[in-house]
Amino acid sequence: MSRNLILGGALSALVLLAAMVSFVWTPFDHTTMDIPSKLQTPNAIHWLGTDHFGRDIFSMIMVGARTSIAVALVAVGIGMSIGVPLGLAAAARSGSWLDELIMRGNDLVFAFPSLVIAILITAIFGAGAVNAIIAIGIFNIPVFARITRGAALSLWQREFILAARVAGKNAARISAEHILPNVANLLIVQGTIQFSLGILAEAGLSYVGLGAQPPTPSWGRMLADAQTMVSFAPHLALIPGTAIILTVLGLNLMGDGLRDWLDPKLRVART
Amino acid sequence: MLRYSVKRLFSLILSLAVASLVIFFVIEIAPGDPASFMLGINAQPDTVAALRTELGLDQSKFSRYAAWVGGMLSGDFGTSYTYRTPVAEMIADRLWVSLPLALYALALSTLIAFPAGIYAAARRGKAGDMAVMGATQLGVAVPNFWFAMMLVLIFAINLRWFNAGGFVGWDEGLLAGLHSLTLPAISLALPQAAILARVMRSALLDILGEDFMRTARAKGLSRRQALWRHGLRNALIPVLTIIGLQFSFLLAGAIIIEQVFYLPGLGRLVFQAISARDLIVVESVVMLLVFAVITVNFLVDLAYAAVDPRLRSRT
Secondary structure, three states, X not given: OOXXXXXXXXXXXXXXXXXXXXXXXXXXXXXXXXXXXXOOOOOOOOOOOEOOOOOEHHHHHHHHHHHHHHHHHHHHHHHHHHHHHHHHHHHHOOOOHHHHHHHHHHHXXXXXXXXXXXXXXXXHHOOOHHXXXXXXXXXXXXXXXXHHHHHHHHHHOOHHHHHHHHOOOOHHHHHHHHHHHHHHHHHXXXXXXXXXXXXXXXXXXXXXXXXXXXXXXXXXXXXXXHHHHOOOOOHHHHHHHHHHHHHHHHHHHHHHHHHHHHOOOHHHHOO | OHHHHHHHHHHHHHHHHHHHHHHHHHHHOOOOOHHHHHHOOOOOHHHHHHHHHHHOOOOOHHHHHHHHHHHHHOOOOOEOOOOOOEHXXXXXXXXXXXXXXXXXXXXXXXXXXXXXXXXXXXXXXXXHHHHXXXXXXXHHHOOHHHHHHHHHHHHHHHOOOOOOOOOOOHHHOHHHHHHHHHHHHHHHHHHHHHHHHHHHHHHHHHHHOOHHHHHHHHOOOOHHHHHHHHHHHHHHHHHHHHHHHHHHXXXXXXXXXXXXXXXXXXXXXXXXXXXXXXXXXXXXXXXHHHHHHHHHHHHHHHHHHHHOOHHHHHO
């Protein structure tokens, strides 16, 4: 197991643990305001200090991890559950009108960056975490469709697939029973990368007010709140920023490590 | 090449047409009537009806779509519901901030990424390579708007080299304009530079394994000479594709960075429009961004095919 995988896995596990523990315990209630102890720097009572309302930043970071993970995870789920079947279908009917339709549809969705999708959705339904999930999820669909199609196309030429066809299995069964298990590793690695991009996208959307709304804590909104106070209370921006960076870094390292671990051939070629 | 270009052009027009349909009908299903919203809750029904007629809201969806697309083709994006000024003028004003910002960031990202990627590839596996790769790993993980806040804290608030926000305008001169876009451009460029440096390095490493590189080395060129004379040109093809793709991300990313620096660009325009339910502005800005993405991808495809003839037959 590589150093990347261990370090990335440990960082990711730490964030996941913080999110899980926050369901049963946080040092303070993350919504309780305590104006007399506002804007404290990290100390023995408030480990990461307090914000402009005197709320405990450590507790907010723990609960914020929940929002980030939930949004990014569901968005990856949406991308995978729609993108992978589309990619499998396109590869199974390679060169047909269905393949062409799916791939052109992909190109079209690709032309809408997740921020633009979020703007459109917000213009209609208003801002919120669910809309952020949908926006990032839609953006993930063509990513998974493309990567699945690419990998599946080369598999369709292999002899074990030919054997399955001779055995009388139809395209859908071959895709589910033989192609999917063989592209699963690739999808896990891509899933990790999209998960980390989802964390960044959620933070960005919340920062501009298109993501999670108060009182749901979110790292991006903590940064938006910190912006006007960064000159006299830089810890308000430094702490959520560091949380985002460590989470994304951990997931990216884990993705790299997983890629090496699952496919030793890539060890040489990896970027 | 001509046949390929015509085919791609046809696909470009089709993509734009479908994208415009999607945007128009997504905005159409938005709840609430813009005319009632503009006039407030106490407005008389006949006033609302008159405004609906003035805005063309009483016509059928199809004729409004046709009017919207037809108008855009002739440079008329309609009239803003809230400002009562032509949307095209509002967008043009804001583009003078957003477009130079995206181009500035693209230039910076290329200037950082090329040397970094080449350096890392030339020293593969050594300490220099590891340092560059570590830095890019970090660069990819940093949210650009957070990095922007840190730049403001250090270079605007503490060192006072730059303004913390706002745009002086191009009337103050090119240098003054660029100066006020420098921190936003750096914060936009950093994550993109990290990605580009990684692509540059991996493209160069792929090329280093090619037969013609071995031949170049066999001719007596040093590793570095072979890299510069033969490797770089070939590695540029995938790198240019990524640069093309990045431009559209920079334009969209600028929307968030503009919020950090209070820049009067497309981003602020679209957020103001969302809160004022000025849907015609939202519709037009989104269409413009999508148009930019699709068109840049089309140009990259053409450039790619011009450089690599094998691609023309493939698609």
